[in-house]
Every structure is written in C-alpha cells, then in structure tokens.
Amino acid sequence: MGKIIVSESITLDGVMQSPGFPDEDTEGGFTYGGWIASYWDEDAARVTEEDFTNAEAFLIGRKTYDIWAKYWPSAPSEEADAATFMNSTRKYVVSETPFEPEWENTRLITGGDVVEQIKTIKTQVKKNILVGGSGQLVQTLMEAGLVDEYELMVVPLVLGTGKRLFREGNPRQELELLGTKTTKSGIAVLTYKVKV
Amino acid sequence: MRKIVMYNMISVDGYFAAPDGSLDWQVVDEEFDRYAASTMQEFDTVLFGRVTYDLFAGFWPQALHDASVSAENMTIARALSQWQKIVFSAQVFNPDWQRTQVLHEVNANFLKSLKSQPGKNIALYGSGTIVRQLSRFGLIDEYRFMVNPVILGSGKLLFDGVSPIKLDLVEERAFDSGSILLRYHING
Numbered sequence: 001m002g003k004i005i006v007s008e009s010i011t012l013d014g015v016m017q018s019p020g021f022p023d024e025d026t027e028g029g030f031t032y033g034g035w036i037a038s039y040w041d042e043d044a045a046r047v048t049e050e051d052f053t054n055a056e057a058f059l060i061g062r063k064t065y066d067i068w069a070k071y072w073p074s075a076p077s078e079e080a081d082a083a084t085f086m087n088s089t090r091k092y093v094v095s096e097t098p099f100e101p102e103w104e105n106t107r108l109i110t111g112g113d114v115v116e117q118i119k120t121i122k123t124q125v126k127k128n129i130l131v132g133g134s135g136q137l138v139q140t141l142m143e144a145g146l147v148d149e150y151e152l153m154v155v156p157l158v159l160g161t162g163k164r165l166f167r168e169g170n171p172r173q174e175l176e177l178l179g180t181k182t183t184k185s186g187i188a189v190l191t192y193k194v195k196v
Numbered sequence: 197m198r199k200i201v202m203y204n205m206i207s208v209d210g211y212f213a214a215p216d217g218s219l220d221w222q223v224v225d226e227e228f229d230r231y232a233a234s235t236m237q238e239f240d241t242v243l244f245g246r247v248t249y250d251l252f253a254g255f256w257p258q259a260l261h262d263a264s265v266s267a268e269n270m271t272i273a274r275a276l277s278q279w280q281k282i283v284f285s286a287q288v289f290n291p292d293w294q295r296t297q298v299l300h301e302v303n304a305n306f307l308k309s310l311k312s313q314p315g316k317n318i319a320l321y322g323s324g325t326i327v328r329q330l331s332r333f334g335l336i337d338e339y340r341f342m343v344n345p346v347i348l349g350s351g352k353l354l355f356d357g358v359s360p361i362k363l364d365l366v367e368e369r370a371f372d373s374g375s376i377l378l379r380y381h382i383n384g
Contacts (some may be wrong), residue, residue: 012363012380013355014210016254032360099315142347150208156276156365158331160358166209167348172221174345177374180217186365188378194206 002125003148004059004118004141007051007132008165009036009187012044013157015162016135024067030162039155041103047153056127059118062095064133069103092121092129094137115144122146135163142170149178149193156186198311199337201238202320202327204354206341211351212324217288221346223373228269229341231377233268236275239318241329245323246285252276252321253293279319282310285328302326304333311335312335322355338381345374 009019014118018025018033058066068086074081091106100111109117118141122129131147141147152165157192174195181189204212205222214221244252259273261267281296291298299306307330312320320327320336350376355361367379 012378014354019225051326112352152208154378156363156383158358158361158363160355160357165211166349168350170349171346172349175345175347175374176343177370177376180363180368180370180376186363188365188368190208190343190376190377 001055002129004121004122004131004146005051005055005075005131005149005151006141006147007130007151007153008138009153009155009166010011011035011157011159011162013158013160014164014166015159016133017163020067025063025163027163028161032159032162035157035159036155036161039157039185039187041182041183041185041187043181044153044189045184046120047090047151047181047183047189051128051130051151052082052089054128055089055130056119056125057090057092057129057135058086059092059094059121059129059132059137061137062093062099063093063136065091065101065103065106067092067133069101069106069181073103073158092118094118094134094140114140114147118144118146133166135167138165139167142166142173144170145194147194149191151176152190152192154188154190156188197319198241198313198315200243200307200330200335200339201317201340202319202336203235204275204322204324204328204342205344205346207344207351207356209347209349209351210353211348212354213326213352214324214348215350216327217293221348223319223344223375224373225373227371227373228375229266229268229272231371233271236271238317239275239279239319240320241280241282242276242283242319243323243326244283244321245326246283246287248322249281249285249296251289253295253296255292257293267268271352283357286325291354302329302333303333307335315367321338324352326353328358330356331361334382336382340380340381341378343376343378
C-alpha cells in the first residue's frame with residue numbers, strides 16, 4: 001500500500017501559488033511568482049532528494065502537469081539528477097478533460113470516479129506517492145481522506161495574497177508531528193501524519 | 197528601542213481562530229505552561245484587541261486568587277496583573293482589570309512613541325485584527341507562532357490582505373504535544 005505524501009513549499013501565510021517562476025501561475029493577478037528562489041538552499045534540496053528516494057510515483061493535477069512537463073524534459077544541466085528522476089518516474093495526472101500526455105511515463109486519471117481510481121493506485125504502489133503543487137487536487141484528496149502525510153516547507157515570508165494550500169471548507173483533521181528541520185535560509189520543514 | 201512581540205496559537209492551515217471561536221484545538225499542557233511562564237520576564241506591557249482582552253480579563257484576575265492553579269499559571273497571572281494593559285476597542289467600556297488603558301483605535305504614532313520609551317518589550321497576544329493592522333504599519337518586530345497539530349478546515353486568517361513581510365527564522369522548537377514554536381524576526 002503506497003502512502004500519499006503531500007509535499008509543498010508554502011509561505012508562512014500558507015500561499016502555494018507560483019513558487020518557482022513569475023509566469024508559472026498568475027491567476028487572480030498574482031505578481032509575487034518565483035518567491036521560493038531566494039530561500040531554496042542545499043538543505044532544502046536534500047529534503048527533496050530524500051523524498052525522491054522514498055517515492056515510486058507522482059500524483060499531480062493538470063495545471064502542475066503542464067508546468068512540469070514543460071520544464072523537466074529540458075531542465076538545465078545543474079538539475080540533471082532531479083530531471084532524471086522526474087522524467088523516469090511514473091506520473092499520475094488527474095485531469096477533468098482527457099488529453100494526450102507527451103511527457104514520458106505519464107498515466108491519465110480522467111472520467112469516472114477519480115477518488116476510486118486513486119484508491120486503486122494506492123493499493124498497486126508500494127512506496128510513496130508524492131503530491132506537489134496541484135492545489136485543487138490536494139483539496140479533493142483532503143476531502144476524501146486520502147492524504148497520509150504532509151511535508152510542509154514553510155518559507156519565512158508573508159505574502160498576504162495568493163492561492164493557499166489549505167482552502168476554506170476542508171474537513172477538520174488531527175495530525176501527529178513526525179519531525180521538524182530548519183534549513184540554512186530559514187525554511188521550517190514540518191512533517192505530519194494524518195491521524196485516522 | 198522596545199520590541200513589539202506578537203504571539204499567536206495557529207493551526208497547521210494558518211487559522212488563529214475557529215469559525216465558532218472555540219479553543220478546543222489549542223494544546224495547553226504542562227510543557228506549554230512552562231514555556232509561557234518562562235517568557236513573562238521579557239515584557240512589562242501588553243496590547244490587546246477587545247475579544248482577546250475579554251478572554252484574558254475573564255480568566256487571569258481570578259486565577260491570581262485561586263489556590264489550585266499551577267506555579268506556572270500563577271507566574272503568568274502575577275505578570276499580567278502587573279503589566280500595563282492597552283486595549284484597542286471601538287466601543288467605550290470600563291475595564292475592571294487593573295492597569296488597563298482603553299484606546300479607541302490603533303494609532304501608529306502612539307505605538308511608535310510607546311516603543312521609544314524606556315521599558316521591557318511589549319507583548320501582543322491573540323488579537324488577530326490588531327495583528328493585521330500593526331503588520332500593515334510594520335510595527336511588529338517579532339512574530340511567535342505556536343503551530344498546533346491540527347488542520348481546522350476553516351477559520352480566521354492572520355495575514356489576509358497585508359503587504360509582503362520578509363522574516364528571519366530565529367527558532368524552531370518542537371513540543372512533546374506535537375506543537376511547534378516558530379519564532380521570526382522582521383528582516384532588516
């Protein structure tokens with residue numbers, strides 16, 4: 001049985017929109033895109049490497065797929081290791097409308113009961129299933145009680161606006177703290193297990 | 197220069213208050229009380245919004261005369277009764293709690309001059325509305341969050357609509373309960 005791990009970089013006020021680049025996601029007139037750049041450090045990279053070591057697949061939404069599929073197949077050489085992992089690892093993409101995925105190792109989850117399909121994938125996978133970005137999909141997973149763990153990389157920055165990871169109206173959920181780390185640039189890495 | 201130090205309990209999803217105002221999600225155990233009591237010596241003044249003031253005024257003055265409270269809570273009760281208490285309240289009211297001054301609105305110049313007077317640091321507990329206003333004015337020097345191990349699902353947010361604030365993480369401490377203290381200084 002695979003564990004679904006929601007691993008996200010967020011600001012102190014919970015914003016998850018457009019961490020990597022200014023034009024990644026400008027929805028709602030968001031102008032602070034690319035905010036992770038000045039905080040991302042070796043320690044943070046090591047956390048991600050560890051996640052990759054324990055992961056067997058990605059589970060992402062359509063918008064995140066589009067961003068990643070554009071970036072990783074032709075990623076800069078200093079990111080070669082991550083790119084190899086991203087490209088060679090199975091990606092399950094949840095999309096309302098069917099499409100022809102061009103990125104290698106991509107499987108589409110579309111039509112019918114998405115939650116049931118994800119439950120089936122969980123039984124087929126042995127290691128971890130990583131969820132990154134995918135704001136909308138995370139809400140679906142939370143509502144369905146399918147999240148096993150959260151790994152939150154909290155950047156020491158308040159933005160005051162932007163799409164938040166945890167949106168209004170989710171079910172209340174008790175958590176168990178699994179661990180904390182601090183990176184050199186001040187990212188607080190908090191890992192929680194969802195209590196059943 | 198005295199610092200204004202904000203302290204708030206928040207959930208993992210960033211809410212400082214549940215929609216119905218209930219506090220049952222906040223972990224308050226012995227370790228927490230020890231921590232809270234250990235911070236009392238840093239301050240001699242505290243700022244409140246009306247809601248948090250009423251909560252505090254309804255509990256701490258009585259605790260002072262309650263033989264059953266813990267040593268830590270007695271430390272907190274004594275400190276709070278001694279500190280200068282400043283309440284921001286749009287409505288006029290007569291506070292029963294000693295050393296309380298009521299101000300009708302948040303005034304940046306008043307707070308700047310308060311910070312420049314000699315004394316210990318100034319605490320700001322709870323009081324989400326006041327936190328938001330003071331954040332806008334750039335008047336908070338240190339932010340302390342006790343992140344409780346719960347996703348509330350909905351509630352009130354602290355930083356809705358503020359301008360970006362860059363911070364430096366100066367302390368991250370895990371408590372046995374699963375709460376985490378995150379302490380930030382304003383950057384620069």
